[in-house]
Amino acid sequence: MARFDAPDLAHRLGRQAEAVCRHYLDAGCRQGNYWLVGDVRNTPGRSMFVRLKDSAKGQAGKWQDAATLEHGDLLDVIRESLGLTDFADVAEEARRFLSLQHHERAQSKKPASMPTQPGSSEAARRLFAMSQPIGGTIAKTYLRKRGITTLHGTGQLRFHPRCFYRPDEHEPTETWPALIAAVTDLSGHITGVHRTWLAPDGSDKAPIETPRKAMGELLGHAVRFGLPGDVMAAGEGIENVLSVREVAPGMATAAALSAGHLAAILFPDTLRRLYIVRDHDPAGDAATATLTERANAVGIEAITLSPRSGDFNEDIRRFGIDALRANVRVQLAPQDVARFMERAA
Numbered sequence: 001m002a003r004f005d006a007p008d009l010a011h012r013l014g015r016q017a018e019a020v021c022r023h024y025l026d027a028g029c030r031q032g033n034y035w036l037v038g039d040v041r042n043t044p045g046r047s048m049f050v051r052l053k054d055s056a057k058g059q060a061g062k063w064q065d066a067a068t069l070e071h072g073d074l075l076d077v078i079r080e081s082l083g084l085t086d087f088a089d090v091a092e093e094a095r096r097f098l099s100l101q102h103h104e105r106a107q108s109k110k111p112a113s114m115p116t117q118p119g120s121s122e123a124a125r126r127l128f129a130m131s132q133p134i135g136g137t138i139a140k141t142y143l144r145k146r147g148i149t150t151l152h153g154t155g156q157l158r159f160h161p162r163c164f165y166r167p168d169e170h171e172p173t174e175t176w177p178a179l180i181a182a183v184t185d186l187s188g189h190i191t192g193v194h195r196t197w198l199a200p201d202g203s204d205k206a207p208i209e210t211p212r213k214a215m216g217e218l219l220g221h222a223v224r225f226g227l228p229g230d231v232m233a234a235g236e237g238i239e240n241v242l243s244v245r246e247v248a249p250g251m252a253t254a255a256a257l258s259a260g261h262l263a264a265i266l267f268p269d270t271l272r273r274l275y276i277v278r279d280h281d282p283a284g285d286a287a288t289a290t291l292t293e294r295a296n297a298v299g300i301e302a303i304t305l306s307p308r309s310g311d312f313n314e315d316i317r318r319f320g321i322d323a324l325r326a327n328v329r330v331q332l333a334p335q336d337v338a339r340f341m342e343r344a345a
Helices: 006-014 017-024 074-082 087-108 121-130 138-145 238-247 259-263 282-297 312-319 321-329 334-344
Strands: 029-031 034-037 048-051 063-065 157-165 174-184 190-197 212-216 223-225 231-235 252-255 273-277 301-305
Touching (some): 006 087, 017 034, 017 048, 017 074, 063 074, 138 174, 231 238, 231 334, 238 312, 238 321, 273 282, 282 301, 312 321, 321 334
Parallel strands (some): 231 273
Antiparallel strands (some): 174 190
């Protein structure tokens, strides 16, 4: 995916200003050539206006808050509405949005006689596009209940308030709120999504038979957090790898969603050391062995991270974050402790 600098990203976002506002400032609404909302953090109201079209008064995408006199561009909207702090995370989210919009425009050019196939990558991209950032939703409540509070750089996670769920082909379709996670290839293109249906208050998963399901093209791909360089961690479940990220927030992580898919995950060209976030069960052991063999065969050092209990999310909930930090610290290569764990100390 093209990388683009900040001015270019802001310009490209400005050309799709209304789509950006509908996605990140959905508490507002369009009025004429402006998008009105309470503030850049997506508070309901009308004191902030975003220009939707170029005019003599300014460029599309520029905004100003009449109450605070704050002003900026759509990169600021992404940063503030998602609560991001690092520009790298803002730029990554902007590129993801622009890539998704490119896919959506391409799909819209298909004849109406070609419906989206249920469970396809196209259906996955559409579901993700219809979802919203997790800030202020019960998806965020659910993650916090699971001990996960480090949410910067998690733009691959979204929330859908009424996601379809069908127990089987003979049962009627239900709707439940859901945590939606984008599955991407190494270029950042969405190939699938993972759905975790939630209880209405976000206190737990929904009381249904199968509260987690994935759709789309999954093999080799993953739900990715952060940009992988020479080091990354990969595991099965989203909550498992996010738990490791709680104590090593600087490390890129990837959730392959199952033991079989973990064993087959694709390696970035830059990767030199891979931490395998193991699930403590026979399937996890088999995936760890296969992935270690594959990594070593192409010159990548593989190091296994083992939980004290069934997985690292269980660890953080049973023993607390300090115990988790201590367990992960002694398993990392010494140079990676300073590199990735210092912000979690």
